[in-house]
Amino acid sequence: GPKVLQIPSHQIIDMGQMVTLNCDPVSNHLYFYWYKQILGQQMEFLVNFYNGKVMEKSKLFKDQFSVERPDGSYFTLKIQPTALEDSAVYFCASSFEGVGNTLYFGEGSRLIVV
Amino acid sequence: GEKVEQHESTLSVREGDSAVINCTYTDTASSYFPWYKQEAGKSLHFVIDIRSNVDRKQSQRLIVLLDKKAKRFSLHITATQPEDSAIYFCAASGGNYQLIWGSGTKLIIKP
Numbered sequence A: 001g002p003k004v005l006q007i008p009s010h011q012i013i014d015m016g017q018m019v020t021l022n023c024d025p026v027s028n029h030l031y032f033y034w035y036k037q038i039l040g041q042q043m044e045f046l047v048n049f050y051n052g053k054v055m056e057k058s059k060l061f062k063d064q065f066s067v068e069r070p071d072g073s074y075f076t077l078k079i080q081p082t083a084l085e086d087s088a089v090y091f092c093a094s095s096f097e098g099v100g101n102t103l104y105f106g107e108g109s110r111l112i113v114v
Numbered sequence B: 001g002e003k004v005e006q007h008e009s010t011l012s013v014r015e016g017d018s019a020v021i022n023c024t025y026t027d028t029a030s031s032y033f034p035w036y037k038q039e040a041g042k043s044l045h046f047v048i049d050i051r052s053n054v055d056r057k058q059s060q061r062l063i064v065l066l067d068k069k070a071k072r073f074s075l076h077i078t079a080t081q082p083e084d085s086a087i088y089f090c091a092a093s094g095g096n097y098q099l100i101w102g103s104g105t106k107l108i109i110k111p
Helices: none
Strands: A005-007 A010-013 A019-024 A031-037 A043-050 A053-057 A065-068 A075-079 A088-095 A109-113 B004-006 B010-014 B019-025 B032-038 B044-051 B056-059 B062-067 B072-077 B086-094 B098-101 B105-110
Touching (some): A005 A088, A019 A031, A019 A088, A043 A065, A043 A075, A043 B098, A075 A088, B004 B086, B019 B086, B032 B062, B044 B056, B044 B062, B044 B072, B072 B086
Parallel strands (some): B010 B105
Antiparallel strands (some): A005 A019, A019 A075, A031 A043, A031 A088, A043 A053, B004 B019, B019 B072, B032 B044, B032 B086, B062 B072, B086 B098
16 A cells, blocks of 8 residues: 655654654655654644645644655654653654545654653 | 543453444544554554544444544444454544544454
8 A cells, every 4th residue: 555654763862963754755645744652652643734834733843843845855854952752753644635534654763862 | 622532541352252442532523533553563554434424334344433422433343353453543633634643542352
């Protein structure tokens, strides 16, 4: 089936440094999402993105977070500066249309902030 | 804010029996209710959904029921098999673009 690719799969980073998580969504999808999951628990919505713009974001999407998809390439989540509580698995997802359409998830990027 | 509560954090059933996972939601405007499955160490993938214009949907061994009055929906897995072991997440539409997720139910299928 359709695949969403995420790079890197794992990253260990010092607190205060910047990290960029990359997502290659399904090719004809128009809506992109980032979710945060801690310890295999609840999926927490961070942000969604459509037509070059953030459409909705949660209170977890701190000022240190930013997303972009320059020139139709990777959809990225940047955290600058990182904090210890940012340690989690970040899942990217994409869908052809908005809510009400199936989300296709990547395998996740495990971020460890030390 | 709006919430989705998933009542069973862990559910253990014998292989061949049925499993039922229950969720409740708070947003009366929610109209779309998907279920996703996450196997150990893997990503989520879609299993089944239901929209508010129906109260029951079946896909092979999966049945989803929706009670809009009680703001409750449930996933029934019949004739469970070992490969059904996973964490199941329910979700409900909230706002224009996002889903509100339950906390997940770990389903264990015992031989």
